[in-house]
Amino acid sequence: MKVLLTGATGFVGRAVLDVLSRSEGVRVVVALRKAASDLPAGVETYSIYDLTDDQSSRLSAHAPDVVVHCASRVHVMNDTAADPLAEFRRVNVDGTIALARAARAAGAKRFIFISSIKVNGEGTLAGAPYRADDTPKPTDPYGVSKLEAEEGLLALARETGLEVVIIRPVLVYGPGVKANFQSMMRWLQRGIPLPFGAINNRRSLVALDNLVDLVMTCIEHPAAANQVFLVSDGDDMSTTDLLRRMGHALGKPARLIPVPAQLLQAGARFLGKGALSQRLCGSLQVDIEKTRRLLGWKPPVSTDVALRAAARHFQENDKR
Template sequence: MQNSILLTGATGFVGGAILNRLHHEKKHSVVAVIRGDSHLQMQNVPTVRIGTFDSDTQWKENLVGSDVIIHSAARVHVMNDTEANPLAAFRKVNVEGTLNLARQAAASGVRRFIFISSIKVNGEGTTLGTAYNADDAPAPVDPYGISKMEAEQGLRKLAEETTMEVVIIRPVLVYGPGVKANFLSMMRWLNKGIPLPFGAIYNSRSLVALDNLVDLVLTCINHPAAANQTFLVSDGEDLSTTELLSKMANALHKPARLIPVPCWVLQGGAALLGKNGLSQRLCGSLRVDITKTRNLLGWTPPVSVDEALAATALHFQEHQ
């Protein structure tokens, strides 16, 4: 079934990839929502420009004829937030802005609202041998995770009160061509051949390739079993930090110079430098179980970790 889709966050890492796939497949018509003075890289895509994204944003005219909303816009998690009240700042966009759009969408007859949430709703990490499930009780820790949880709660309530279906997708760390932040730093270190003290980390972490996340989002546009469900998404292949760095070095065609420093040493050093969050991401585990996603939707990640890392490495090297 062809749908008319309104996509928010169309210039972001995830939203841009969703837009690219929708535009090139031409199975659905799509209108891209962009903010401020942002510009789309691709041409011939209808756009809607908004100034702010909060409880006062007026969407009515832009929702006419829309069947599905894919909502990827958000105030994203930042490492060193300078806001005096980070939770209030996250709530303004991620909760109030999301629910304002969703209420107007329901009132306009939108059939389905797909919300890109975060694994941070589940929590910050798992113990070895355990994994988060989609239906676990939420346990967010930071303001970003709390705001995403509150948005989810509001959306579920709206789905109960209206005919609009809600689909919630919680990705783990997303990587792919054009990835930024810590993943980009990791590639730069490996590409330069810098020795890294990460050769003895025996944790287990789930990741999701950008192409796999996009494929799941598009699957949820029409799949009848997706209605009013929450899904976790990953590549289905969990890696230790050491394994990830080794695979990434191989994709870059560089030697992995990984020194086997015990995790307790790394954690101690990070604590002295006030970098406990970084040591948690390097040494801690965070696994998700995507059995529900696979079984309910009949979905399998179409891209392997090695394929996704190769594409990520190639883009990185071409844009050095």
Template sequence: MRVLVTGSSGFVGSRLLKVLANKKNVKVFAAAHRESIDCPVTVRILKNFELSSSVDWTPNLIGMDVIVHAAARVHVMNDQALDPLEAFREVNVNGALKLAEQAASAGVRRFVFISSIKVNGESTTTNDTYSPEAEPAPLDPYGVSKMEAELGLKAIAERTGMEVVIIRPVLVYGPGVKANFLKMMQWLDKGVPLPFGAIRNSRSLVALDNLVDLIALCTEHPAAANQTFLVSDGEDLSTSELLRRMARALDKPARLIPVPVWILRLGARLLGKSDLSQRLCGSLRVDISKTREILGWKPVVSVDSALKEAATHFKESRKQ
């Protein structure tokens, strides 16, 4: 089986390359925008990959069996684009659909699309969960672009017969994680007192190894064809509990002050950080029963072991 991975230098794509390269009877190709990427020597690199509606990648797609499309314009804070939605659409919708059209024409059998839970929405109650069949309700340009790409890919699948598999991850963490997750590790490592000791929300997360294991399974499992899957660690945590367990992984004390949530939300609103307060204080839970039942999949690493690996990488990176 010949598998092409886009976004191969990214957080998810780079780990996926290593997993696929260890599989028997799998030849792995990495679509890379940069001249060099860190990947196993057995992986063949296709250079100068650009995700755009104007690029013809057909010659590179002939002979491929599966494409894992992890490349995207990612969700960023304080987006400076004049029209963020159009900027996301050019890459995440137009570029993805052009690649899928070319893949179908080249005879690619399956297209695995890494989408986002933001297609479902931004939050649930502590008792509700998102499911793959729930009505999409994206609230930001990134989520809208992923939803539009999903719809376009399903139409291509119906018209061409190429199988499409859609995976919507929740927040992904692991070695080398960036953004808010990294900031939390930095705060804990420095022993900074944090006002998050009274948060009783419930959020689904997914360890990098769990996500990559599911992606690898979806490249070959017959029952994955034309399905949409949600993925998580199968254990939902409050922000307070996550910080405590992350601190334990770092071998640091968790200095959490039990500030009432309404005060945190009010302060965030006054500072123009309502989105951040929603991620810290709000709930977002997903139901992965479909993923388990159809694919026979289960998380391969526990939350604590994944946090320990992330913490170890974090501590080693500080020494460099």
């Protein structure tokens, strides 16, 4: 079996590549916009300068059986594009559909699309998790573009017979994680007192190894065809609990001050950080029952084991 992988130099894509390259009976082609020197031995490369270009004639030479599409224009906090939605659509919608059409023309049977929980929305009430078949309610340009890509892929599936698998991860963490999760580890490592000792929200996270395991399951599982799956560790926790467990993984007990969540949220809004306060104080849970039932899948790595792996990598590599 030959698998074409996009986004192979990214956080998720690189982890998928590492597993694919060690899988018996799998030949891997990575689609790259620029050369990469640290690819595993035996991996083929396929140059893509712009996902929206017509790939049909060049992709046919590689004839993939399956495409795992991890590449995208990612969500950013302070987008400087003049028209963010148009730019998200160009890459995440037009580029995705163009690649899927070319892959089908080249003989691909299945297309796995790494989408986002932002398709469902930005938050849930505690105890009322998102489900895979809920009506989508994206609220920002990134989420809208991911939903439109999903809709385009499912329409293409009906038109051509291409099997489409959509995976919507929640926040992904693991060795090499960046952004807010990395900042959290840095705060804890330095022993900085944090005002997050009284937050009673519930949030779902997914370890990188668990997400990759689901991707590998979806490559061949017959029940995955033309389905949408949510993925998490199945171990929801509050921000307070996460900080405590992350501190334990780092060997640096969290120094948490019990400031009421309402006061934190009011202060964040005053400072123009309302979105950040939502992630710290609000709930976002997902129900992975469909993923478990249809695929017989369960997260192979526990949250605490995954947190220790992330902590170990951080402590070995953080130079700040």
